[in-house]
Each structure stands twice: as structure tokens, then as C-alpha cells.
Amino acid sequence: MDKHLKRGISAVDLLFLFLIITQISCFIWIFPESWFGFLIVITTYYIPLLIKPLNNNNKILLSTYIGITIHHFVAFRNGFFAPTFGADKDASGFFEDASSLAKYADQLDFSIGSDFFKSFLAIIFRYLGDSKFLGSELSVLFFVLSLIFLCKIVVLIKKENYLFHVVLLFSCLPTNFLFTSVTLRESYQTFFFILASYLALQLIERKSLTKLIQLLAPLLLFGALHNGLVSFIPIFLIVSLFYSLDGKKIKFSRGVKFILFLLCLVITVSSFFALTKAGFSSKASESVVSGEVFDYSQEYRDVENSGGSSYGAQFNSVFSLPILFINYMFAPFPWQIRNSLDLYAAFESLLRFLLIYYAFKGIRKKKKNKEDTKALAFLFLISLSLELVWSMGTLNWGTAMRHHLIAYGILLVLGIEGLTNSFRRRLYKIYN
Known part of the structure; x- marks a missing residue:
């Protein structure tokens, strides 16, 4: 992107933040149990001013703030008034179960799937305030993080000219702002998938063991959020390793590539089976190991x-x-x-x-x-x-x-x- 399009933090930006902080301070005084949720609101408006490429120009920044504001509106409506569309069953159930765990549970269950998500929310509610608004704002925070790394991917694949369109269409898709602004898992799953994709692109480019290790963290968290997603982890790793086999300096023949691919396949699948046997498993991954995937x-x-x-x-x-x-x-x-x-x-x-x-x-x-x-x-x-x-x-x-x-x-x-x-x-x- 041209240098003249880049921008820094201006006096108008600081005034804008001051007004937001002032208004949110009033809300914190009225709703003290949701103080951390309002802190997230301030943070999400401040982050785009500091992070490239969201602060590349005013057009991109404006589309970012439009998307963030819509998400906050949904979170506010869902947190303090009636449930928004799509938040009346699963989202309310997640909040109620997590709230109950925060108040009464001596031990939390971090089993893969919905229990993992409920236990995560329970820890937040126990120490930072038991509030549906806070649960919703956590989802908004992960949406903003998803947007940041999605834009970084746009830069990596050299499509910077379309950043404005990506931000607007990603943020303002109705199902996106309805389901990633409430206490559902979609916001978290989206973030970990995008982050894993970003790290995998870096692995493909740089072929570093450090990048491979970094890639494992979001993949494991991605799998932990849903029973069915554990079985996707080896697929992601195999594809990532395959595309990182050669680069600009080193080129392998098709035969060598095939042998290396088989090696990657064996290592990845063996690791998957070992993790499943060791307890990092779900019903879906166990059905793969037992050969009953169709029945499951x-x-x-x-x-x-x-x-x-x-x-x-x-x-x-x-x-x-x-x-x-x-x-x-x-x-x-x-x-x-x-x-x-x-x-x-x-x-x-x-x-x-x-x-x-x-x-x-x-x-x-x-x-x-x-x-x-x-x-x-x-x-x-x-x-x-x-x-x-x-x-x-x-x-x-x-x-x-x-x-x-x-x-x-x-x-x-x-x-x-x-x-x-x-x-x-x-x-x-x-x-x-």
C-alpha cells in the first residue's frame, strides 16, 4: 500500500476515544457487574488505531469501526434486554450453565466440546463478573482478533487493495454479527481457525520448527471447542506440512515430495491416535480411531x-x-x-x-x-x-x-x- 495512505493516531482519534471512555464510565457506574465487559468495549475501539493493516487509511478504519459497533450493539441488546435473533437457545444455555458453574462448582470439567467452553466462561465469570453482557463482549473481542489476523492474511497474499471490502463484508454479514456477538463458540472457533491459517502460511514461507510449534496451540484450542473439530486437526497439519515441503531455494521432485508427504501423514496420524489414546479426544475422534465414523x-x-x-x-x-x-x-x-x-x-x-x-x-x-x-x-x-x-x-x-x-x-x-x-x-x- 502507498505510504501516503498510511496514518497514525490523530487528535480526532483521541477525542473519539475520550468520548467513548466517558460514556462507558457512566455505564460501569450503572452496571458494576459488567465492568470488564465495558473495558472490552474500550479496548476493541482502541486496538484498530494501533494495529496494521486496520489503521492503514481512514476508509479501512471506518469500515472496521462500523463492524465493531454493530457487534457491540448486538452484545448490548443481548446482555441487557431481550435475546437477539439466534441467541435465545444455545447462547442463553451456555451463559446459564457457565454462570451456575462459576457460583457453585468446586471443580470445572474441561472435556472437549461444550464443557470446555462453559468452563472457560465460568472462570471469567467467577473472577471478572457474572454478566451475560461480559460473555457477549468476550465473543466480540475474539471477533476483533479474528478480523486483525484475517487482514494480516490479506497482506500476506498481496491483496491489500481489497482490505476495505474484506473488512466490510466480513464484519457486516448478518450471521456473523448475530452469532459472534453472543455467548456462542463461533467467534472463538473463527479466531483459532484464522490464526492457525495465518501461522501455517508463515510456516509454509519460512519452514521453521518454531512456527510449527506455534501452529499447534491454536489448532488444539480449535479442536477443544467442539467434538467434531478434533478430527480436523490432523487434516490441517498434513496439508500444512505438505505445502511447506519445498520453497524458493529448495525444490523437491514429485517422487521425493510423495515420500515426504507419506512421512508427514504417518507422523501426523500416529500423533493423532496417540493423543486420542492419551485422553485428548472426543466422541468424533474416537469414532475415527475405532473405524465407526459413519455410525457416529x-x-x-x-x-x-x-x-x-x-x-x-x-x-x-x-x-x-x-x-x-x-x-x-x-x-x-x-x-x-x-x-x-x-x-x-x-x-x-x-x-x-x-x-x-x-x-x-x-x-x-x-x-x-x-x-x-x-x-x-x-x-x-x-x-x-x-x-x-x-x-x-x-x-x-x-x-x-x-x-x-x-x-x-x-x-x-x-x-x-x-x-x-x-x-x-x-x-x-x-x-x-
């Missing part, structure tokens, strides 16, 4: 996915996976739309299809021009791999909208150039 996936789908938005596909063999995946990614189809929620879900499915299409088209174009596509191909493959894992346990496009959020940011980064340029061309044809 169908049982999970039967329990978790009921209601009118079900697309009804069965997962009973590897041959059913393509149909299942297509339904998960792009349902509801036009003939399945029955209400306004279905219509919105169809809009998101169309957006997802376009992002995947333009991401693939962009990678293919760069490949033809003999440009380096390693980082782009890695992000594309790892995002679709995550979606594939989610599809095995999801039969409901209402639930799927929440799961899609995790990979949405990466797919947005990959497809934004083609999507934006196509939109501009169509506007030009309309008005000229």
Missing part, C-alpha cells in the same frame, strides 16, 4: 439436526459424501425456500458459491501465468476441508449457517478480488 456421524446428525430446514441426505458411506457436501454448502435450493429465513440462507449460499468460484478461477489464472499459488491453494484446500468435516454432521441449513462462519473469512479473502471486479464490470455496463 449419522447418530450426531439424528440428534442435532431436526426441523423444517433439514435437507434430508444420509451419510452411510463415502459415496454419499459428495451429495451431502453439496447440500451442506449450497442448500436451500430455490424449491426448498418456504420463509424469509430460508431466503436469507439461500442468499448466503449464493455468496458462498460465488466466492468459491472466483477463488478457484483466480488460483487457476495465476497458475497459468506461472505465478506462485502455494498460499492461495493451501487456504482454499483447508477451507473446503473444514467445510467437508462439518458437512458430515450437519443436516440442517439453519445449523449450517453457523458452521459456515468459521471458513467464511478465508473464502472471502480468496474470492473477493474476482467478486469485486465482476460487480464493478456489471455496474459499468449498466451505467454506460
